[in-house]
Structures are given as C-alpha cells and as structure tokens.
Amino acid sequence: xxxxxxxxxxxxxxxxxxxxxxxxxxxxxxADPGDGQVAVKVLMLSxxxxxxxxxxxxxxxxxxxxxGEVMRAGAVGQVIGSNHADYSEGDHVVGMLGAxxxxxxxxxxxxxxxxxxxxxPTYLGALGMTGLTAYFGLLEIGxxxxxxxxxxxxxxxxxxxxxxxxxxxxGCRAVxxxxxxxxxxxxxxxxxxxxxxxxxxxxxxxxxxxxxxxGIDVYFDNVGGDILDAALANLAMHARVVICGAISQYNEDSxxxxxxxMMLLVRRAKMQGYLVFDFASKYQDAIADLASxxxxxxxxxxxxxxxxxxxxxxxxxxxxFRGENVGKLVLNxxxxx
Amino acid sequence: xxxxxxxxxxxxxxxxxxxxxxxxxxxxxxADPGDGQVAVKVLMLSxxxxxxxxxxxxxxxxxxxxxGEVMRAGAVGQVIGSNHADYSEGDHVVGMLGAxxxxxxxxxxxxxxxxxxxxxPTYLGALGMTGLTAYFGLLEIGxxxxxxxxxxxxxxxxxxxxxxxxxxxxGCRAVxxxxxxxxxxxxxxxxxxxxxxxxxxxxxxxxxxxxxxxGIDVYFDNVGGDILDAALANLAMHARVVICGAISQYNEDSxxxxxxxMMLLVRRAKMQGYLVFDFASKYQDAIADLASxxxxxxxxxxxxxxxxxxxxxxxxxxxxFRGENVGKLVLNxxxxx
Numbered sequence: 001x002x003x004x005x006x007x008x009x010x011x012x013x014x015x016x017x018x019x020x021x022x023x024x025x026x027x028x029x030x031a032d033p034g035d036g037q038v039a040v041k042v043l044m045l046s047x048x049x050x051x052x053x054x055x056x057x058x059x060x061x062x063x064x065x066x067x068g069e070v071m072r073a074g075a076v077g078q079v080i081g082s083n084h085a086d087y088s089e090g091d092h093v094v095g096m097l098g099a100x101x102x103x104x105x106x107x108x109x110x111x112x113x114x115x116x117x118x119x120x121p122t123y124l125g126a127l128g129m130t131g132l133t134a135y136f137g138l139l140e141i142g143x144x145x146x147x148x149x150x151x152x153x154x155x156x157x158x159x160x161x162x163x164x165x166x167x168x169x170x171g172c173r174a175v176x177x178x179x180x181x182x183x184x185x186x187x188x189x190x191x192x193x194x195x196x197x198x199x200x201x202x203x204x205x206x207x208x209x210x211x212x213x214x215g216i217d218v219y220f221d222n223v224g225g226d227i228l229d230a231a232l233a234n235l236a237m238h239a240r241v242v243i244c245g246a247i248s249q250y251n252e253d254s255x256x257x258x259x260x261x262m263m264l265l266v267r268r269a270k271m272q273g274y275l276v277f278d279f280a281s282k283y284q285d286a287i288a289d290l291a292s293x294x295x296x297x298x299x300x301x302x303x304x305x306x307x308x309x310x311x312x313x314x315x316x317x318x319x320x321f322r323g324e325n326v327g328k329l330v331l332n333x334x335x336x337x
Numbered sequence: 338x339x340x341x342x343x344x345x346x347x348x349x350x351x352x353x354x355x356x357x358x359x360x361x362x363x364x365x366x367x368a369d370p371g372d373g374q375v376a377v378k379v380l381m382l383s384x385x386x387x388x389x390x391x392x393x394x395x396x397x398x399x400x401x402x403x404x405g406e407v408m409r410a411g412a413v414g415q416v417i418g419s420n421h422a423d424y425s426e427g428d429h430v431v432g433m434l435g436a437x438x439x440x441x442x443x444x445x446x447x448x449x450x451x452x453x454x455x456x457x458p459t460y461l462g463a464l465g466m467t468g469l470t471a472y473f474g475l476l477e478i479g480x481x482x483x484x485x486x487x488x489x490x491x492x493x494x495x496x497x498x499x500x501x502x503x504x505x506x507x508g509c510r511a512v513x514x515x516x517x518x519x520x521x522x523x524x525x526x527x528x529x530x531x532x533x534x535x536x537x538x539x540x541x542x543x544x545x546x547x548x549x550x551x552g553i554d555v556y557f558d559n560v561g562g563d564i565l566d567a568a569l570a571n572l573a574m575h576a577r578v579v580i581c582g583a584i585s586q587y588n589e590d591s592x593x594x595x596x597x598x599m600m601l602l603v604r605r606a607k608m609q610g611y612l613v614f615d616f617a618s619k620y621q622d623a624i625a626d627l628a629s630x631x632x633x634x635x636x637x638x639x640x641x642x643x644x645x646x647x648x649x650x651x652x653x654x655x656x657x658f659r660g661e662n663v664g665k666l667v668l669n670x671x672x673x674x
Contacts (some may be wrong), residue, residue: 059570061603229594233396243602257566257594263608265580266398273602 003030008071008099008313013064014055017251019319020314022055023071023099030102032081038107039081044305045331046074046124047317048144048158049222052250061275071099071313075131076113076120078337087112090337094150095121101333118294118301125164125328126301128289128291133244133276134162135286139170141274142218142242151231154222155196158229158328159244162306163220164193165299172218175211177227179323181243186326191300205230214266218242224249225256232260241271251321302327309333338541343572345408345436347649350401351392354588354658357651359392359406360436367439369418375444376418379434381642382668383411383461384654385495386559389587398612408650411466413450413457415674424449427651427674430505431460436650439671455631455638462665463499463638469501470581470613472623476507478611479579483508486549488568491559492533493520495665496581499627500557501530502636509555512548514541514564515622516660523663528637542567552604555579562588570595578608588658639664646670 004027011024033039054072057064065072075097079087084107087093095110097103100143113123125131137159150167152162155176164174164187176187176196178294184196197207204227208216221228222245230242241264249255266307279286293299304325306316311331316331341364348361370376391409394401404410412434416424417590421444422428432447434440450460462468474496475481487504491497492513501524504511513524513533521533534544541564545553552573558565561583569578578601586592601608616623630636641662643653653668 004378059603112647224599243599246599249599255596255599257598259592259594261598261608262561262580262583262586262592262610263596264608266396268611268615270607270609271598271601272605272607273599274605275602278605 004028005030005100005102005104006310007101008310010055010065010067010069012067013057013330016253018055018318023314025234025311031104033083033104033208036084036107037104038079038084038093038110039140040077040093040097040103040110041080041337042075042077042101042103042310042333043202043336044076044120044124045310045313045333046128046130047320047331048074048272049245049247049250049320051317052321057108057285065332067152072096073099074124075103076123077103077334080254080337082107090217091240092120093202094128101310121303121305121328121330122294124330125158125303126153126299127287129276129291130158130328132279132283132286134159134166135290136276136279136282137165137242137274138163138218139221139243140279141272142240144170144172144218148172149175149214150215150218150220150271151175151177151208151212151216152220152222152226153177153231154245155187155193156326157162157222158325160220161187161191161220162299163325165191167218168192168194169293169298173212177223181182183326186302190302199227205233208234212236215239217336220244223247224258228258229260232258232263235263235267235269237267237269239267239269241269243273247321254304262299303330304328305330305332307332340439341365342367342437342439343647344438345647347402347404347406347408349404350394351592355389355437355651355655362648368441370420370441372443373421373444375416375421375424375430375447377414377430377434377440377442378417378448379412379414379440379647379670380673381413381457381461382436382647382650382670383465383467384657384666384668385411386582386584386587386657388654389606389658409433410436411461412440412670413460414440417674419444425593429457431465437450438647443611452589454628456640456642458642458665458667459631459638462495462640463631463636463668464624464643466613467495467665468499468627469616469620469623470501471496472627473613473616473619474579474581474611475500475503475555475557477616478609479557479577481507481509481555485509485554486512486551486573487555487557488545488553489547489557489559490514490568491582491584492524492530493663494559495662497557498524498528498639498664499636502528503630504555505529505531506630506635510549512545514560527639536564539589542570545571549573550632552576557581560584561595565595566597568672569595569600572604572606573599574604574606576604576606578606580608584658616660622666640667641665642667642669644669651656
C-alpha cells in the first residue's frame with residue numbers, strides 16, 4: 001500500500017515576516033526505511049521562533065534550510081516501520097522529523113518517549129528541547145542561585161514559562177515580561193511568578209526598577225530590542241544576561257543591537273549566548289529533574305495545541321510572531337498512527 | 338609662602354565632543370594638609386577616554402564630576418608636605434590627584450613609586466592603571482591562553498598597546514586594529530603584534546577573516562561601533578569579548594549597540610565588562626609581572642608626553658578623540674617639585 005506524505009517545503013527566503021507563499025505544500029510517497037532507518041508518522045509538530053532563523057541564509061549555528069527542502073522541525077511521532085533494532089512499530093519517538101506527515105530518518109537521531117507518563121505535546125515542551133533550553137540557560141549560563149532576582153522576557157512563551165518556574169523552584173524571585181493582561185495573569189496566577197510586567201501597557205524600564213529594586217541578577221532574554229535595553233539598564237552588579245533568543249528582531253531587515261551594552265562594564269556583568277545542543281551530555285539528568293518537578297506539581301507544562309493538520313503549518317507558525325500563543329505552540333498533525 | 342594652584346574645573350556638561358569652554362581654569366591657594374593628608378605637586382597627568390564618561394551625568398561606575406568641581410584625573414606627583422606617617426617630602430606618588438597643579442589628598446589613596454626604576458609617565462601607563470587594565474582584562478576576563486587568537490582594537494592606544502604585548506608574552510597570536518599606517522607599523526614593528534589592521538584603509542570584517550581565519554578567541558574592545566560588530570561576526574566558538582571601552586561612542590548623543598550580538602549565541606560566546614578596580618587585591622602580583630616583563634624587554638612602555646602645563650589640559654585631552662596619540666597620553670604639568 002502506497003502512503004502519501006504531505007510535506008511543507010521552503011519555497012523562498014522570506015523578507016521580514018514570512019508569508020504563506022514562502023512555503024509550498026507538496027506530496028510524495030513514503031519511502032521504505034533503509035538500513036538503520038525508521039519510518040515515523042508525525043503526530044505533533046514543534047513550532048519555535050528559531051525556525052525563522054533556519055529560513056535565512058545568514059551564517060548561523062545550523063545550515064539554512066535549502067529552497068525546495070522540507071522545513072526543518074522538531075516533532076513527536078509514532079513508528080510505522082523500522083529497520084533499526086531499538087525501535088518497533090507503535091513506539092513513540094521525538095526528533096527532528098520535519099514539517100511533514102511522515103518521516104524516514106536514521107534511528108540514531110530519535111529518542112523514545114512514553115505517552116503514559118506525560119501527554120505527547122509535553123515532550124516537545126517542558127520535557128523536550130524547550131524545557132532543556134530553559135534549564136541549561138538559567139542554571140548553567142545564568143548561574144541562577146537562591147535569592148537571585150531572575151527576569152525573563154517572553155515569559156508566557158514556551159521557554160520563558162518554564163524558565164521562570166525553574167527560577168522559583170530554585171529559590172529565586174521570578175519576574176516575567178509578557179504582552180497583555182491575560183499573559184501576565186497566566187504568568188503570575190497559573191505559573192507562580194512573583195510579578196509580571198505587561199510591556200504593552202507600561203514602561204518596562206520603570207517597571208523593572210519597581211520589581212527588581214536591587215537590580216536584576218539574571219536576565220533571560222527571548223526577545224531582544226527595547227526590552228533587552230531596559231533590562232541592561234537595570235542590572236545588578238555581576239549580573240548574567242542569557243541570550244536565548246531575539247524574537248523582536250528576527251523579521252527585521254537589520255538587527256538592532258542593545259545600545260545599553262556598556263552597562264555590562266558599569267555593572268561588571270556578562271552577556272552570553274548558548275545552544276541547548278551543547279549540553280547533550282547532561283540531558284538525562286535535566287530531564288529527570290524536569291520530570292520530577294512535573295510529577296510533584298512544582299512545574300506546570302502548558303502547551304498551545306493547534307489543530308488543522310500539516311497544511312496549517314504556515315498560519316500556525318506565524319502566530320508566534322503575533323504573540324498569540326501561550327506556552328509551547330504545537331501543531332497537531334495527526335491523532336495516532 | 339602662599340602657593341597658587343591652577344585648576345581645571347568642569348564648567349558645563351559637554352554635548353558630543355567636549356570643547357575648551359566645557360572647562361574653566363581657576364586658581365586658589367594651596368591649603369595646608371590636614372590630619373592624614375598629603376600635599377602633592379602634580380607632575381604628570383593621565384589622559385584617558387574614560388574621563389569623557391565622568392563628565393556626563395548618565396549613571397555609571399563613579400559619580401559624575403560636578404559642575405564647578407576639579408576635573409577628576411589620575412596623576413603622578415611629588416610630596417611637598419605631609420601629615421601622614423607613610424609619606425615624606427620628596428616622595429613620588431601616584432593617585433587620583435585631579436587636573437590641577439597641586440593636590441591635597443588623603444594619604445590612604447596614594448601609592449609610592451620609585452622614579453629610579455621606571456620613568457614617571459610609565460607609572461601612569463604600563464606600570465599603572467593602564468597596564469593593570471590590560472592585564473586583568475586580557476587574562477581574567479578574556480581568559481587568554483597559549484594558542485589563542487587575540488584581537489585588540491585601539492591597538493596603538495594606551496591599554497591596547499599593552500594588551501597585545503601581554504597576549505604575545507602568553508603565547509597568543511596578537512592582531513591589532515588601529516587607524517593609519519604609522520600606528521599599524523608601530524603595533525607590528527615596535528610592539529611585536531603578529532598583524533595589524535588599518536581600519537581607515539581596509540574593510541575590518543574582511544581583514545579579520547584573513548588575519549583570524551579560525552576565528553577570534555579573545556576580542557578586547559576599546560572602541561565599540563562598527564569594529565565591535567566586525568569582530569562579533571568573526572568570533573571563534575566559545576570566544577570571549579572583553580568590554581574595556583567604546584571610544585567611538587562616547588561623544589555620540591545615543592550609543593549604538595552591536596547589531597551582531599546574536600553571534601554570541603551562534604558561537605556560544607560571552608561578552609563581559611569589567612573595571613580594573615575590581616582586581617585591587619591582585620594589583621601587586623600583576624605589577625610584579627608587568628615590571629619583570631619591562632625589565633626583560635618583553636614589554637615596551639610607550640608614552641606620548643605632551644608639554645604645556647595644566648592650561649593645556651583641554652586641548653591635550655581632545656587629542657584622544659582625534660586618534661592623535663600613540664601609546665599612553667600624558668600631560669607634563671611640571672618637571673619637578
């Protein structure tokens with residue numbers, strides 16, 4: 001039986017905010033898995049701001065997605081055929097499966113997940129790359145410790161929402177910056193941040209001065225732009241600025257740098273970038289921590305799951321840049337294999 | 338006998354490049370030193386880009402010089418009267434004596450220096466705050482180690498010229514960025530840097546790609562602006578960017594941030610600011626290193642000593658921003674007590 005695989009391929013390099021026509025929907029038969037390969041039916045697709053960077057051909061940490069190639073994407077899926085000893089039909093796996101309905105990939109790049117322990121979307125969020133990104137950024141790069149004031153931008157987003165919760169678990173004061181009253185309420189009332197700043201309603205610099213009167217010890221940045229500058233102006237001595245993302249800048253023709261960067265000198269602070277992949281050797285311990293916090297109810301996983309199948313990919317992805325998601329944005333591609 | 342003290346006082350907060358009228362020359366009698374105080378005749382005045390920052394009332398690491406106050410300045414001088422047990426008439430001392438002919442200051446803020454071991458201007462340069470700034474910035478913040486490629490901007494300036502030489506002493510490849518052929522020749526032929534890039538004559542980004550083909554491990558920044566951006570675009574993995582100064586930006590109405598700062602993420606790099614004062618507990622060991630390198634001829638101290646007395650302060654200071662000095666800029670206020 002021939003199965004058809006609908007795929008989202010990159011059609012053009014976007015200028016500014018991507019538009020639907022920058023991708024095209026194509027289809028081809030699903031190939032049989034070769035030696036060491038696994039055929040996976042994609043169930044849930046991870047939608048991340050970083051994917052905007054993969055669409056550009058500026059030098060970055062991964063090669064750009066080529067024109068005509070399937071859009072790179074993390075996903076969780078179910079094995080429908082295997083030529084790899086570690087995987088059997090019916091197994092649930094997570095990996096870089098791409099924006100498509102079926103993926104035939106090397107088994108070596110996959111990780112098995114157990115849907116009885118957590119809902120599938122959580123393996124893309126708090127128990128996946130999202131949670132790990134928050135964990136290592138805050139604890140390894142930010143060196144957050146008990147008593148620190150931690151400020152997180154994009155606080156209602158996938159990584160930000162986990163970052164602030166880990167800060168609380170580790171005994172820090174957690175202040176979130178988010179857009180709109182609903183997100184701010186989510187951050188404080190549902191996630192337990194100590195305070196939230198609505199950047200659409202108030203001056204962020206003044207609000208940071210109020211919420212972090214002794215200065216910011218760790219600033220975890222997901223957004224760049226004016227908010228990064230406001231945070232730099234409010235650093236405590238020896239602060240750590242964690243550069244995780246810059247969603248406000250990804251669609252700009254030219255990036256704007258932080259004009260307050262000399263506050264790094266005034267406050268003897270450091271600003272550091274990282275990628276979660278660098279900490280692969282520590283994933284297992286981190287996942288154990290995250291899973292135990294989830295079980296204990298100290299960490300709440302929140303996913304924003306959108307239905308619509310693979311053809312809804314472009315429109316769903318663009319929600320990230322309109323700030324429409326709360327928590328981890330996930331596209332439901334199929335319910336089961 | 339009444340001695341008259343000519344003083345340079347701040348008259349106005351400058352907008353952009355300071356002009357002569359932003360200071361005024363005043364005079365008053367020299368007071369007798371009180372308990373624990375020392376009267377010092379100023380001989381050599383240190384002229385530093387950081388003094389531009391002290392003239393502004395933006396928040397910084399020191400309070401601004403008040404309007405009507407003597408301009409803050411480091412200097413070397415000779416004791417002419419002492420009410421402090423550690424100092425006697427004739428002693429040479431270094432400290433924050435201010436832009437004036439005589440200073441009456443607490444003895445606790447002074448350090449004795451020996452003019453038989455090094456010329457007096459060297460105690461403001463390689464054996465003074467300048468040398469210490471280079472030393473701690475490169476070795477503690479930049480973590481420079483053997484085999485690293487170290488790039489220094491403002492390489493013919495006070496701090497830059499010492500930084501590149503310490504990099505060579507520690508077994509690094511040293512690449513300097515400076516303005517003009519003469520300065521570039523000074524940096525390579527006299528100071529022994531491996532290469533120099535003339536930012537007035539060539540594209541710095543392309544030149545960095547040529548001179549640091551495997552990327553920059555330590556970028557020591559004295560200038561900010563376009564050159565900082567070019568360096569960020571050429572970082573090696575896990576690079577360290579040392580923020581020492583930003584002379585290109587000090588006279589701008591609004592600072593420009595480094596638009597390539599996301600290269601910190603791409604290259605998993607850090608950018609860190611510091612002040613030499615933070616390392617006071619290690620000054621003695623550092624000075625011992627610097628002095629031994631000077632004696633051994635491995636480190637060359639170069640000062641640009643300008644005559645003219647205290648009234649020449651404004652015009653001499655402004656040479657820094659026209660890039661006219663080579664090495665440490667020093668104003669000769671008097672030849673001896």
